[in-house]
Amino acid sequence: MLTCEDNELLTRVSAGTPMGELMRRFWIPAVLETEVAEPDGSPVRVRLLGEDLIAFRSTDGAVGLFDSNCPHRRAPLFFARNEECGLRCVYHGWKFDVSGQCVDMPTEPDNAIFMKKVRIKSYPTRVRGGVVWAYMGPPDHMPELPEFEWACLPERQRYVVKRRQQSNWAQAIEGGLDSAHISFLHRHTESQLKAGQSANGGAAPFMRGTDAVVTDRGPMYEVENRPYGLQMGARRNSGPDHYYWRISHFLMPFYSLFPPGGSPEYAAKAPYNGHAFVPIDDENTWTWSFGASPHREYSAEERSLMSGHDGFWGPIDGNFMPLLNRHNDYLIDRKQQKFGDFTGIRGVANQDAAVQEGMGAICDRTKEHLGASDRGIVMFRRTIMRAARELADGTEPKAAQSGRAYGVRSVSVILPRSAPLETVSTQSAHSGELAG
Amino acid sequence: MLTCEDNELLTRVSAGTPMGELMRRFWIPAVLETEVAEPDGSPVRVRLLGEDLIAFRSTDGAVGLFDSNCPHRRAPLFFARNEECGLRCVYHGWKFDVSGQCVDMPTEPDNAIFMKKVRIKSYPTRVRGGVVWAYMGPPDHMPELPEFEWACLPERQRYVVKRRQQSNWAQAIEGGLDSAHISFLHRHTESQLKAGQSANGGAAPFMRGTDAVVTDRGPMYEVENRPYGLQMGARRNSGPDHYYWRISHFLMPFYSLFPPGGSPEYAAKAPYNGHAFVPIDDENTWTWSFGASPHREYSAEERSLMSGHDGFWGPIDGNFMPLLNRHNDYLIDRKQQKFGDFTGIRGVANQDAAVQEGMGAICDRTKEHLGASDRGIVMFRRTIMRAARELADGTEPKAAQSGRAYGVRSVSVILPRSAPLETVSTQSAHSGELAG
């Protein structure tokens, strides 16, 4: 459990809050590249960390990210004209280039000095891995872009999807870092196991557990500090002499990487997966899901199993809102829950959303009772809250310094019980380096 | 009128408020027994006195009433599995028996001491009269279950319905205790009287007034303290020498009983009726309607007239929301109002809801102007606010002590003007006792 004050510290992300300021020290996934695919195309509304913004791709291909409203008289730039290397407000025709500089002010034809002084709040952007990244912090503290493996691979060896979650970011990432829950929320029922199905109608090969996930449901954690955040080893008994290790990572400030499941043979060649839980505001979150397949291209079938209409990440509408959501109780099928699987809710992402959104917009952590299996969560909270407090006291976050460190991989492995976890070197995607 | 402070005292019911604490000293109708009919059936959301709860019927038939969220990491128990004498959270598999004790904690297999310490907030329940009753107060002050006549009769001699009201509880019960308004809001128009119809298309025989209700529209009140609350005698002139008395009851903390209407011959054999106005929270109320027919079973026609789609209590949807409600102005028919009946709104319950919900979520009683005909309302407020203040000062409410006292009946009678009201002994449903 947390005190009420610590829960506020953990969850509030507006400008000026300690956690909000910490997040603003990192590059943030803002929109899919496809949302602003077309130069001079329509501006797109983006809300990040409680700020209302507008993204657009300029004539020259650069992506602008502006305050949603014009600095002249606050007209909404969603209706602006994206034309000739800038965004022109339709109210009085003021125009701003991608940097935010006012470059045309036709209502003040004789006042070039005034025009030069007027800027719109604008955030730098980068495009990498199919994602437009934004930096919302002070210019002199701009970090390196994180070199996630998925972000550095060719398009056919990665996937990126996002969906809207109606809850605070912290309860979302706490689900992403929680190894224990996969033995329950996403568990295979015995009848499914017999039928060779995954918990999701066969959709997600990387969720296929080993027997250990089913038989040992109380994982023990070994958590270690890393330059990017935390390495979390979750240990389960695997037969009398071995341990099944699932090594996840928490990467500052809101990323998780989790290992593929399945047999060691499958896992060794499987894609690596992860999430970003990006605060829209205190009560809403973009849940991004990423995949990196360094050994081969994704097959069409795999893509369809992941992000298609019946895919692993669940069907969403044109605004990235899941069709199964809290307003329809995720279409829980009580008969299926009783006789078929564990939850009666279809899709891993929807199962996660059901428990996370059901905690309320902001989970009341003063009422928790944490056990040994929650050690990863506890360490995550300590790490991120410490960094937020340190920044408030003037110490910049270390994790933001090295983009390279984000190239870490998340693996699972079966080891003899006598072998310490250190014998598994943390893998990096980048040129055989060892991260950490 | 009330001061602003008294209006707050009267209307606020969350835990920790004086009125909320008073209500928590009584058994509270929580859900219909039919809502949790099936052992191991689906959990049901219940909101009472501002608390979000989950009701479920366990394998052995006991009904559990829990905090809506798991004490581990606050996952919502609405999605829990109701299995083998307990509710199992789908997030990490923690399981709780009906008493609230954690009885399985698979993520912490080696920590029986921790498990024993973990309880979910759980309220005791009882089933009586087709209703699941809950006690949300301190265990050492648990009262007797109220022995309402309807609750003690066989199923075929009682009825119980509920509907959601979008207003504070106090303006709802003030309607239930108000004798004066039946001469107006529910009045027969002359054309209806000629046609022999009730104000509700013939639906509600117990609303048929005597001539006195129509001709004397300014009732005088005689209100007396009773062990359960108040007896309220409303007196109307009935011809030159007689009075028509309608004797209602306010039973602590939120019940009303009101007499059958119609001719003395009809009323003598008629069912007795009443309400419970149970706060969902400060701005929403469950309006329960009860009927007791001690002399005979209800006929199928009577049941249909009461709770069917065109019935007296109005059509409701599957969530007990009236189809005629404030969002559609109760489908008021202005032509009918002008040329047909008094309100143009169909159904006594909908007529009540229209005026009560239209006062706003919480009626502003600082703007009232009360007259002699409001004496019953004034006495109700004094009684319940005094009890709330006394409890806050450490004095337990007397009314909660005797379940038997709740067996009182509500009657109407015509007496010579010279006869004092005391000559009508208050009837009790229980073995010829006299209540009070």
Add this chain to the structure above:
Amino acid sequence: MLTCEDNELLTRVSAGTPMGELMRRFWIPAVLETEVAEPDGSPVRVRLLGEDLIAFRSTDGAVGLFDSNCPHRRAPLFFARNEECGLRCVYHGWKFDVSGQCVDMPTEPDNAIFMKKVRIKSYPTRVRGGVVWAYMGPPDHMPELPEFEWACLPERQRYVVKRRQQSNWAQAIEGGLDSAHISFLHRHTESQLKAGQSANGGAAPFMRGTDAVVTDRGPMYEVENRPYGLQMGARRNSGPDHYYWRISHFLMPFYSLFPPGGSPEYAAKAPYNGHAFVPIDDENTWTWSFGASPHREYSAEERSLMSGHDGFWGPIDGNFMPLLNRHNDYLIDRKQQKFGDFTGIRGVANQDAAVQEGMGAICDRTKEHLGASDRGIVMFRRTIMRAARELADGTEPKAAQSGRAYGVRSVSVILPRSAPLETVSTQSAHSGELAG
């Protein structure tokens, strides 16, 4: 820009706020006469300056404007019976005449003194120009009814429409007083100009600009105090030797008049137009549009072009809500915006709503950057805020004294550059007088 305090002063209109009290010193357009056309017809909900009211036309044709709830027990008078020169509450039958006096109290038959004391909050009304006007201020400060030209003309020479705007009143009137924006938001694209179309599919002859509006987009302002508020001359270059002057008016507290566009020949005979921006509450506004055609009757075609379904003021539903609104992004057509006109939004009123509502419920004026072309807006703010402060200090607003002064006309004219604006006498609708 404004300070946060000044923005609050400008925008808050509830009773007791300086701006709210200032507005209560003027007659206020409350409802269309057609909304309460029928004596003894249905009561109509009206919300003005944050107050919930009920309007009704009494048996004798007088229009009552009451507090929305009965002073007895706060039942809603929307459901009341409008009968025999008064409104009768359906809860207990209390009846009030148009003045607000209780004239029947059947629940208190023997208490005439009490009845005499009970009044419902009631505001005086007048009917003029198809509009029911209300006065919500102190009786001893009741001003003259404003003698707008449109309000004094026969029905066939005026038009009045209203639509709901989902924003604060001040950003609405600031659009109404802003000459500069017509060169952009409502501009003719070159292709439209070539095709001889207006910006609105040909709908609005009075929006046809001269070339000056297109070629000189940075108007200079000459603003002068007038008894009714401000005269605002917006000057644009028209050829090498002339100025095109558009003379608008701000009339206290929320009116604008703007000149017809088009050629001098057209403008000389054209109808005069204006708006009232009447606060519903702090975050919603009735945008009234008025037209006066003193020289001739409106043609059927003109009426259809203005207020019909495809008309200038945009299609609205039965509750005066525009069909194109912020919930559907005003059905912006991005292709049309790119290749056809300036905004891709159909209809001048919808174009205005898009930029004004998009500023947020209450525009944050602390973030503005105002230029010379905003001088009219600056003067408007100064004038109205000064009057609000003065009233708070005890000085009644002068503008309210003379109804006659509101008969001013708004004209456009082309003058030699050497001619001062004073050579254009401000026209008044009333008998050749000169206003100001």
